[in-house]
Amino acid sequence: MSDSTTDNPLDDPAADPFAVAAQAADDIARLTGVDRHDIALTLGSGWGKAAELIGETTATIDATDVTGFGRPALEGHVGTLRSVVTARGKRVLVIGARTHFYEGHGVRRVVHSVRTAAATGAKTMVLTNGAGGVRHEWHPGQPVLISDHINLTAASPLEGATFIDLTDLYSLRLRDLARTIDPTLEEGVYCQFRGPQYETPAEVRMAKAIGGHIVGMSTALEAIAARQAGMEILGFSLITNLAAGIQTTPLSHQEVIEAGRQAEPVISSLLARVIGAL
Ligand code: HPA
DSSP: OOOTTTTOGGGSTTSOHHHHHHHHHHHHHHHHSOSOOSEEEEOOTTOTTHHHHHSEEEEEEEGGGSTTOOOOOSTTOOOEEEEEEOTTOOEEEEEOOOOOGGGSSOHHHHHHHHHHHHHTTOOEEEEEEEEEEOSTTOOTTEEEEEEEEEEOSSOOSOOSSOOOOOTTOBOHHHHHHHHHHOTTOEEEEEEEOOOSSOOOHHHHHHHHHTTOOEEESSSHHHHHHHHHTTOEEEEEEEEEEEOBTTBSSOOOHHHHHHHHHHHHHHHHHHHHHHHHHO
16 A cells, blocks of 8 residues: 655645645646636535536546645545536635544644645635534434534644634634525534544533534644635534434444435535535
């Protein structure tokens, strides 16, 4: 098996991650033939079909051909980047290649796709994920808006004394816009755990006690990097399962994938309509 840690410029501590992202954006422009993108969309578990509904795909490229991107670690995570044009002529960079913090390649690799998206010109970052629901009244297959997050990874994409305001990190304007498409959308606070193990029931109780409603292993670090890059952020979680201890049966990756598969048509069309309205 080839090693995704080799030959990645981000693994050199002396590298400037923003310069690597600028190089990646140049690669994307060259390989897609699209100079600038307006919107970026990261597809998490269950959200994969959305790309087809957003508009016309003008180019699909292998993420590993783009500087700084590694190999996908997970089944259900496509390692491609697509350039899509919406009916209104907006260029959307669809990122089907997410590096998770639990892979252990460091935060620079985790947020590289977001920094690259910003370097392609994208002003809006749409982050999606599959996650566990802490609220009893939620059900697997339900999409929810992310209203805020709690970063439980003890890590940050910011380096040095970089003090960044995270008020309204998940844009109220964009959440309101999403609710004009689907007024039944609920929202909640996303807790990013490091993973890759699912949470214990005690950890889920802690998440609930500190104000969390959604538990997952992505998104918060990416959102911080997107804010640093000056992007407006919209976050969606697909509740693939109720969190450990909330649901009485054990959690399995298979269950998460299956819930995503079943919800895919509905949430993809929701996402496509929201992106069409941006
Ligand atoms: N916890 C963390 N990550 C997840 C979950 C969960 O319950 N479901 C899907 N991703």
